[in-house]
Amino acid sequence: MTQDSPPSPMVFVAETSTAIDLHLVNAEDLEAWTDMQPRRVRTWLESLGFSAKPGEVALVPDSDGGMALAAIGRGTAKERARQRFCFGGARAKLPARTYRLHHMLTPEELEEEALGWCLAGYRFRRFRQTEAPAQAMLVAPAQLDTGRIEAIAAGEALTRELINTPASHMGPQELEAAFLALATEHSATASVIAGDDLLHQNLPLIHAVGRASDRSPRLLDMRWGKSGPRLTLVGKGVCFDTGGLNLKPGASMGLMKKDMGGAATVMGLAHMIMAQGWQVQLRVLVPAVENSVSANAMRPGDILISRKGLSVEVNNTDAEGRLVLADALALADEETPDMLVCMATLTGAARVAMGPDIAPFFSTDPAMAAALMQASAQVRDPLWQLPLHPAYESMIEPGIADLDNAPSGGMAGAITAALFLNRFVEATPRFAHFDIYGHQPSAAPARPKGGAGQGARALFAALPGLLHP
Known part of the structure; x- marks a missing residue:
């Protein structure tokens, strides 16, 4: 077994005389590009039938039997609009050599x-147990901010690693260890409130969700940066979700190691921000729990009093994510940050509406929502805004308590969950909640099956303009 720390992302290498020329070719530019090549290259490509389809690879030998150059197709404009990361998808098809990129991008x-x-x-x-196979490497392309790309890649690698790690090795304590390691890496300060101290520190909903597990619930709190706008990130850290006494069926429980995907994603985003040295006052809050079953588990029908003082009727113990987030959001809101972002693998309703690839989000600020949609298209990190529809507020009001954690009827589940969370954010002027999936169900270019970050790249692109207008 390899070491427990997340892997270093495969990044760029320095220029070398042995690097092989690697050409990225659009289908509409194929003829013009081919005409520029030597006759032997044109003949070889013709024999291969190279048509520059997305991810298609052509290896051209030299006169000594080595490799003269390689070409990777990017397809037509229509194909490129449908498929991201053609270049990355072709990486595994290349021999494990070092390449120098040629392009017209x-x-x-x-x-x-x-x-x-x-x-x-x-x-x-x-x-x-086996060593990782060697991979093709790329000389750092000219006119590219490689530090920025490497920070994004490292943040995404951290997110994927945390989500992919099974709950046997990624419970609240192990998530805490990863959180503290991230803080240490960037000289941030971090603190932890665990077990019954959550009650003493007025975080009762986090305690109620996690108390049934023998792995103590906790709130993880990180701060970084001394000046600039105040940005707070909150991520759902349910390390495994049995559903509690409203026990999930086995088929629904199989992927629940990913129920801390919100925590993993905000930690990845925090790494990107800190690695790039942004001038912000960053705070990261992660309620880390395991929703388990035991004699002291919260029950359907229980009424819990939140940090904010709002009472919550628990009509489904499987709607636990919004409970732990409620206390964390209330805590964050007490400081009135300039911007507050919440990320969570929260509702199946979001998946029914959007599928696994698109993360819906909700925002109290139109300018923030517009910037996120623009950034989503720019960096191809698919997002879509859903409304905080005021007419549905009554759906989260059960009558015998202030709030209902699981409204009956099953309609508008993603919206009612977002409305529930929004009740705990009053002072902060800009708030956004992301209902992510955190999982790639089948392999795609540059996205292997398994844990996946969603929304972090769009936020990373949009936040500078929002925080420093």
């Missing part, structure tokens, strides 16, 4: 393809 296209190359280097190998 815009700066935005180059950034996307270079990031895809880095993301394609990730493999979850924590429990594999």
Whole structure:
């Protein structure tokens, strides 16, 4: 078994005389590009039938039997619009050599393809006995902010690694260890409130959700940066979700190691921000719990009093994520940060509406929502805004308590969950909640099956303009 620390992302290497020329070719530019090549290269490509389809690879030998150059297709404009990271998807098809990139890409296209190359280097190998196979490497492309790309890739690698690690090795204590390691890496300060101290520190909902497990619940709190706007990130850290006494069926429980995907994603985003040295006052809050079953588990029908003082009727113990987030959001809101972002694998309703690839989000600020949608399209990190529809407020009011954690009827589940969370954010002027999936159900270019970050890249692109208008 490999060591417990997350893997280093596969990043760029220095220029070398042995690097092989690697060409990225759009289908519409194929004829013009081919005409520029030597006759022997044109003949070889013709014999291969190379048509520059997305991710298609052509290896051209030299006269000595080595490799003269390689070409990777990017397809037509329509195909590129449908498929991200063609370049990264082709990385595994290349021999494990060092390559020098040739392209006719815009700066935005180059950034996307270079990031895809880095993301394609990730493999979850924590429990594999064998050494990782060698991979193709890329000389750092000119006119590319490689530090930024490497920070994004490292943040995404951290997110994937945390989500992929099974609950047997990623409970609240292990998530705390990863959280503290991230703080140490960036000279941030961190604190932990655990067990019954949660009650003493007025975090009763986090305690109620996690108290049934013999792995103590806790709130993780990190601060970094001494000046600039105040940005707080809150991530759901339910390390495994049995559903509690409203026990999930086995088929629904199989992926519940990913129920801390919100925590993993905000930690990945925090790494990107700190690695790039942003001028912000960053705070990261993660309520880390395991929703388990025992004699002291919270029960359907229980009424809990939150940190904010709002009473909550527990009509389904499987709607626990919004409970732990409620206390964390209330705590964050007490400081009135300039911006507050919440990320959580929260509702199945979001998946029914959007599928696994698109993360819906909700925002109290139109300018923030518009910037996120623009950034989503720019960096191809799919998001879609859903409304905090005021007419549905009554659906989360059960009558015998202030709030209902699981409204009956099953309609508008993602919206009612977001409305529930919004009740705990009153002072902060800009708030956004992301209902992510955190999992890639089948392999795609630069996105292996398994844990996946969603929304972090769009936030990373949008936040500078929002925080420093």
